Amino acid sequence: MLSKRDKLFLAAGTLGCLACPSCGAALTRSGDDLACPNRHRLNVNRKGCLNVLSAQVDSCYDADLFAARRRVFDAGCYDAVISAIEALMPAGEHRLLDAGCGDGWYLNALLTRHEGWSGAGVDISRDAIFQATNLPCTALWVVGDLRRLPFADGSFTAVLDVLTPANYDEFRRILAPGGLLIKVYPGSGYLRELRAARGLAPYEEGQVDAYLREKATIVAEKRITMTHAVSDALWRDFVWMTPLMQDLSAEEKNAIAAKNAGSVTVDLHVAACRMEI
Template identity: 40%
Template sequence: MICGSRHCFDLSKDGYINLIPHAVRSKYNKDLFTSRRETSRHGLFDPLIDAIRNKIEDTAPSRSRELRILDAGCGEGSHLAAILSALQKPDAPDILGVGVDIAKEGIRLAAKSGVPAIWCAADLAGSPFADRQFDVILNILSPANYQEFQRLLRHDGLVIKVIPGSRYLQEIRALFQGEAANQPSPAKGLADGRTIDRPSPAGDSTTPRPVPATGRTAELFGRNFASVDVQHVEYNMLVAGEALEHLLRMTPLSWGVPEEAIQQAAGQGPLRVTFDYEILCGRLNE
């Protein structure tokens, strides 16, 4: 790839572009990103992905042209991959997905996934993209740079930021704090005495509904963007076996927790886990 100043950037052997001019240290390592990818594969983020897809379909610019989506802080790319797949429709205009993260380990995994997107190791504080390039900017459970978002977003574009609600992974937090976590009923977690090794949503567990945004993050978002819409998405899933172990390992809640405690928590049986998000959508102030 060649920038406006004629600098050339080659794809790495793994298929991503490195646009970070200096070494970066991050606690987000390959193991964490691998577990997040596997957590996504088990379907634990599916209701969130569905809500984001609906937001894009309902409020994004007209699909008469190519839709350009930037995932700022994409990690290993599983969220962007799922959203791109959900938005694809026969005979619809093309979609260009671009995933950016400062953690190279995440970008490496994203590039190796085979998902047709552009994966970049880059710093949001100085992103390499030209002005007004994206119709949608996603910022999912990741730090934001609103000044850059305002520069990169097209005039009729949409910013979608996802922040954790107060009950997000509350059972895991309690588990690692030594408190009693919620336990599922045996009837829903066991079959013939065996653990079902997959997530199982509760019958009425997905309840998207508008609620007032709270907290400093939401207030800051509202000061930077107009026409802000807030949607609260909360659901719970019964998680066990491999899916539970990956969920435990993908969250910073497990940082500093002894390996023995993580293995013990993963092996204790099905756990009903709460996923609680606020989705903030906004446009440029004009």
């Protein structure tokens, strides 16, 4: 069985598009490191990921949040998003970048279901990427910033941006000609029961959609609106998985977790976009 580090080298070799964060030259394997012709070296750690951040960033997304997210994903509450992405992807093999991949659940689902697809996941949170490296797929996991991606121009046939901030200029740069951006963003009903439990009004749509349409052309889209019945345990995981609650203390989160609303709505836009100017 391949070690996590070997899996990363395999994924990096298949994609062949890693660019040195210092000088932009191609990075290739050199022992347990990656190195560029200008002698810059990047360590691949035993967990099977690269860190290209020049300084560690404090993230409000911690290991507890990603563990709760994983349980919510495993309960099937976001399976429809995978089906929607698959329906929007053109036929054929793909090189995917999941920008702001979190714990890697989407990328893993897509790579394990589609032989011949390869991919990379980048997230600024180390906790997220450490969790992603435990997944079965062979992917290039990178702790990095989606505003400055360590990939050559035109490297990917598709970029996924799921409930994550975007940097459209950077996405355009790393997409191959004819490549697609798949953007997943909230509809007005998204997590409305959790918002209500926190005393928040429903999500106001408009801003994300307007900015996306300014930067890209939506060529096809799907809307997912599902209300899931939730057990007390799953409600608790939703409370702990959402950034909506991240500024609350553990005590405050537990108080909301103790009052199960009985259901949670997942209302999302899944848009396939062209980025050519």
